[in-house]
Amino acid sequence: MNALLSPRIAIWRSSGDAIAVAGADYLNNQIRPIFAAYRSPYIAVMLLVLGFMWLLLLMLDHKLFKPDYERSQRVFESEALNRTMVAAAPSGFALLSFDQGEILLQSNLMHTYESNTPPDEPSLHERLLSLYDRSPDAPAWQSDLEMPLRLADGRVDDLLVSMMRTKYRGKDVVLCSFSDVTTLKNTERKLDEARAAADAANEAKSAFLAMMSHEIRTPLNAILGNLELLGRTPLSSLQEERLGVVTSSSTALLGIINDILDFSKVESGQMTLESISFDLGHVIRQVGAMFEPVAQAKGLEFDCVIDDALAPHYLGDPTRIRQIAINLVSNAIKFTATGEVLLEVYLKDDTADDSPIVIGVSDTGIGMTPQQQETLFHAFTQADSSIARRYGGTGLGLALCLRLTELMHGTIRVKSELNAGSTFIVTLPIPASAATPIGAPENIKAESKPTEIDTHAIHILVVDDQLANRELLVAQLATLGYEAEMADSGGAALRRFNERHYDLVMTDINMPGMDGYALARCLRAQSATVPIIAVTAHVAAEERARCTKAGIDEVLLKPVLLDAMDATVRRLVSEAGRRPANNIAAMRDISQGPLPEHIHAAMIEALKESLRELHAAIELGDTKTVLAQLHAVRGSFAMIQEAEVANACAQMEQQARSHDIPAVKNGLNRFEPLAYSTLARRVMSAQPDT
Incomplete structure (x- = not known):
């Protein structure tokens, strides 16, 4: 085989060699001369083209490719950073599809809450999306949405959610963020509980003070009432002196009770102020007339100065203004051994029509140091620990003055120097009034001119379940010249009332069986127009309102003294005389037949x-x-x-x-x-x- 192929291979090789030789000859003889003729210009053009293209590529890379690459890189890094920030956010964060409600992005905290919700309840992102208000007029940004979330372990966390509707990758999305405010909510709940407990304690304190007031006023009524009756009997000089001491002590005790109750009302927000037209100058003159004999008895000079520029009438609460002035003047006289006490009222700015009024009380007493003045208006605090021992008092008077002044949107200031006296200045922004005063406060009624009536012709029914109280009232009325009969219950009073004519009924409120309210309602139900006076130790405004609703004409607060009792009885009997007369027979007729x-x-x-x-x-x-x-x-x-x-x-x-x-x-x-x-x-x- 090799022998057969060898001659052919030799022929092929010789043929190939011949062809190669022929090609080389053609290249050398024909092509090279042609190429040699054009080689130099062609190379130059090619080099130019290559250089231009290379330059163009460099420019494109510098101007286009590299910036685009860098921008893309920054976008990728920014999105990666955003995702990292979202995932690592300390608060819950989620991007939700507005239509499908799918989670597009979420933080690790969001994922933790999402996986910790009970399987039988809607997922967290569904509940978040349901919070968003989809109404047409709702704002895109909705914040401060509160949502309690029950977790798988039974614990309930409070979430504060904010939501914003926006666009992401061409789609409508809702950006949700929430924070765990459970600790804050627990603190708020504890504060609410503490506030409720404080309110309950305050109510308990007020109820306790009201109860104690009733319990103290009832025996104090018997003490002061009997002392007043005793003072109208012949006594020796020694007896009169001792009677004066006991009466003074009892009156001081009554003042302490009144101050404590008023302060308690202010502290609990139950103190209400009147807004009536009154004569300010007259109020201050009354205070001056009250204390002038006290100051003179102590050897002090006392002056009361009323500014002529004051308006004839002002709109406010004359009772509380009088109370402030009484406390300040009482303290001034108490702490002044020699010298003078000045009470004055004037306009702060007599050139202004709406000028506030100023009540000033000055004395030449013991004065105070700056340190003592700092705690002067604190409740149950006095300037010196020895003051209570030397001068008496509870330290409530000035604290009450401050609270009352603040209730009237006023201010109270003090200027004092040790052993050189003190000056208290109360500024009250009360407006002038064009109206004429329509009536006097309760504690002024007794000071008005007594109504002329024949006291011996007035028959009064006294109703009280306690014998001592009944006998005291009957004795006080007898001293004033009235005829009085007693009933020990509301039922007995009704029977007596229908047996004979009475001009006035004076009843206790708290009685077993038929109390004073029920008695008044029954009397009014049978068309009795007789005046009804309630004698009570309760001082709450609710009690007075309840009395009015039951048909009671007047409330006398224990202890009831003779002047106040006489003035009230005279006024009511006189007013009743202008009413249609009671028809006793007609009143008895309601026991038979149809009722009116x-x-x-x-x-x-x-x-x-x-x-x-x-x-x-x-x-x-x-x-x-x-x-x-x-x-x-x-x-x-x-x-x-x-x-x-x-x-x-x-x-x-x-x-x-x-x-x-x-x-x-x-x-x-x-x-x-x-x-x-x-x-x-x-x-x-x-x-x-x-």
Whole structure:
């Protein structure tokens, strides 16, 4: 095989060599001369083209490719950084699709909360998206949205959410951020609880003070009342001296009680101010007239100066302004041994029509150091620890003056120098009034001119469950020249009232059975126009409002002294004389036949109220309230001589006294339809027969 191929290979090789030789000859003889002729210009052109293209590439790289690359790199780095920042954000952060609600971006905290929600509840991002207000007029930015989130372990966290609608990659999205405010909310809740506890404590304090006021005023009424009666009897000089000491001490105790209660009202926000037209100059003159004898008895000069530029009348609370002036003048006289005391009132700026008024009290007393002045207006604080021992007092007077002044949007300042006296300046922005004063405050009524009446012709019914109080009131009225009779309960008072004529009823409020309110309502229900005076130790404004609602004309606060009692009785009896006279026979006629419309309506309303309180008291097991309400209802039906209903009440009263509350409850279920049907019969009988 090799022998056969070898000649051919040799031929092929020789042929190839021949061709190569021929090609080389052609290149050398034909092509090279041609190329040599054009070689130099062609190379130059090619070099130029290559250089231009290279320069163009360099320029494109410098101007286009490299900046674009750098920008792209920065975009990639920025997006990576943003994602890192979102993921590492200390607050919850999420980018949600507005339409589908999908999570496009979220922080690690968001992911942690998302994975820690209970599986049976909507996911966190769904709840966040549901918070966003999609209404057309809603703002794009919605912040301060609060959302409680229950976690898988049962704990509830409070989230504060802010949301913003925006665009991301051409789509509508909502940017959500939230922070955990559980600690803040817990603090707020604790503050609310502390505030509620403080309010409850404040209410308890006010209730305690009101109760203590009642408990102290009641025996103090007996003390001062009897001391006043004793002072009108013949006494030896030694007895008169001792009587004066006891009376002075009792009056001081009453002043302390009043200051404590007023301060408590201010502190608890229960103090209300009047806004009536009054004569400021007259108020200050009254204070001056009150203290001038006291100052003279101590050997002090006392001056009261009223600025002529004052307006005839001002709009404000004369009682509280008088109280401020009394406290300041009382202190000035107390702390001044020799010299003078000055009380003055003037305009702060007599060139201005709306100038505030200034009340100034100056003395030449013991004065104070700057350190003492710093704590002067603090409650229960006095300038010197020895002052209470040397001069007495509780340290409440000036604190109360400050609170009252601030309530009237005024200021109080003090200028003092040790052993050189003090000056107190109270500035009050009260406006002038064009109206004429329509009435005097309560504590001025007694100072007005007594109404001329024949006291011996006035018959008064005194109602009180305590014998000592009844006898004191009767003795005080007898000293003033009035004829008085006693009743120990509301029911007894009703019977006496329907047996004879009385010109006035003076009743205690808190009595077992039928109290003073129920007595007044029953008297008004039978068209009695007789004046009713409530004598009470309660000083709350609610008590006075309740008295007015029950038909009580006047409230006398214990202790009741002779002058105040006489002035009140004279005024009410005189006013009652201008009312239509009571028709005693007509009043008795309501016990038979139809009831007048207004009496029937009053009895229906009173029955509904009593039944509501009875049902509530039975559920609570409050036997005292059950007895009181049953007694009141019995008295009402006894008044109109409905014996069956009254006897049913009496039977339930006996069961309540035996503490058989279930029997009372059963009896009340039978009594209720009986009472309503009885009242329905009494009004139906008034209809003419057809």
